[in-house]
Amino acid sequence: MSPLAIGGLVPFSTVDMPGRNAAVVFCQGCPWRCRYCHNGHLQGGAARPALDWPRFLDWLEARRGFLEAVVFSGGEPTLQPALGPALGAVRAMGFGVGLHSAGPRPELLRPLLPLLDWIGLDIKAPRRAYDRITGVAGSGVAAWESLGMVLDSGLDYQLRTTCHADLLSPADLEELAGELAGAGARTWVLQPFRIQGCGDPGLAGERPPLLTEALVAGLQARLTAA
Numbered sequence: 001m002s003p004l005a006i007g008g009l010v011p012f013s014t015v016d017m018p019g020r021n022a023a024v025v026f027c028q029g030c031p032w033r034c035r036y037c038h039n040g041h042l043q044g045g046a047a048r049p050a051l052d053w054p055r056f057l058d059w060l061e062a063r064r065g066f067l068e069a070v071v072f073s074g075g076e077p078t079l080q081p082a083l084g085p086a087l088g089a090v091r092a093m094g095f096g097v098g099l100h101s102a103g104p105r106p107e108l109l110r111p112l113l114p115l116l117d118w119i120g121l122d123i124k125a126p127r128r129a130y131d132r133i134t135g136v137a138g139s140g141v142a143a144w145e146s147l148g149m150v151l152d153s154g155l156d157y158q159l160r161t162t163c164h165a166d167l168l169s170p171a172d173l174e175e176l177a178g179e180l181a182g183a184g185a186r187t188w189v190l191q192p193f194r195i196q197g198c199g200d201p202g203l204a205g206e207r208p209p210l211l212t213e214a215l216v217a218g219l220q221a222r223l224t225a226a
Contacts, residue, residue, distance in 0.1 A: 003053040004082040005029070007042045007075060012067070017098040017118050018158065022069040023060065027077040031104050032134035034124065036164050038197030042075035053082070057089065069096030069117070077101060078108040087115040103146025104139065110149055118156045121147060123188075125161075125168060126175040133167060144183075151184050159185055164193035164203055165210040173210075177219045181226035188223055190216055 008026035010016070016024050030043045037043065060070065070090045077083050078101050087097050102122040103109055113119070123143065124133040130140030150157050159180065163173070173190070180188055192211055195204050 004080055004086045006051045006053065006056065007039075009051055009056070013071070016071045016073070016100070016120075017069050017096070020069040020096055020098075020118075021067055022071045022096070022098060023063070023067050024071045024073050025056065027072055027074045027080055027083070029079045030074060030076040030102075031079065032076070032102065032136050032139060034134055034162075035200045036162055036167065036193050036198055036203055038194060039075060040197065040199040053086065057093075060090070060093065060095070064094075067095065069098055071098035071100060071120075073100035076104055078103075078105055078112060084112055084115065087112060091115060101146070103143045103150075104134075104136075106142055106145040106149060109146050113149065113153045113155060116155055118158075119150055120158045120160055121150050123147065123159050123161050123176070123180070126172055126179055129168075129172060147183060147185070157187060159188045161188070161190050162193055163190055163210045165207045166203060168210065170210070170215055173215070173219055174222075177222040181223050184226075186223055186226075188220065190219065 005028040006025055007028040010024040013022050013024050016022055026039065026042060028042050033043065072083065072087070077099060091097050096117045097115060098118040098120070099112065099116050100120045101109060102124070124130055127140040127144055130143060131137050161176065190211055193203065198204070
């Protein structure tokens with residue numbers, strides 16, 4: 001089996017796995033082409049790895065007592081066959097294990113869930129609008145299957161939606177809130193688009209803010225009231 005292809009490393013983060021000091025490993029490769037992606041350099045999986053896996057494990061060993069967890073992000077980590085063994089190796093060292101995923105391949109996500117302590121699942125849009133965000137037909141079907149698996153797993157989770165006024169409207173977010181509430185979701189974070197790293201210049205201009213306090217409060221209330 002090929003080793004995990006690592007595209008980058010954040011040595012310390014307090015925000016990528018809530019409640020834990022974590023390192024973040026960025027994995028190469030993603031099947032979707034979301035316009036707002038700020039890690040577009042990781043979408044292709046053929047670049048030379050930035051860090052080899054044995055060297056990372058040596059680095060992690062030296063940080064016992066300082067780090068509590070490792071989060072695997074991307075790109076889309078679940079595409080790599082080496083991810084499962086990598087999760088197991090980190091867990092065997094006594095660290096917590098987190099995963100950032102968009103759920104494009106539910107059949108690959110399912111066997112990984114028992115190896116995780118936490119998952120951050122990107123939910124891009126209402127199901128009907130998924131294709132215009134990801135650029136891939138049928139992507140909403142895969143994402144919603146992955147969502148169902150995560151909600152059924154009992155794992156600690158966080159659903160995240162990136163919001164840009166050119167891609168999602170308040171009506172889209174209201175529709176999505178209803179869909180998530182109907183699925184039984186209760187933990188949902190709406191995060192504003194950030195220009196850093198985005199390769200689409202068409203999204204960079206000034207626009208009225210999409211996420212007002214009143215809108216976010218109303219959307220969150222849809223989930224807590226369900």
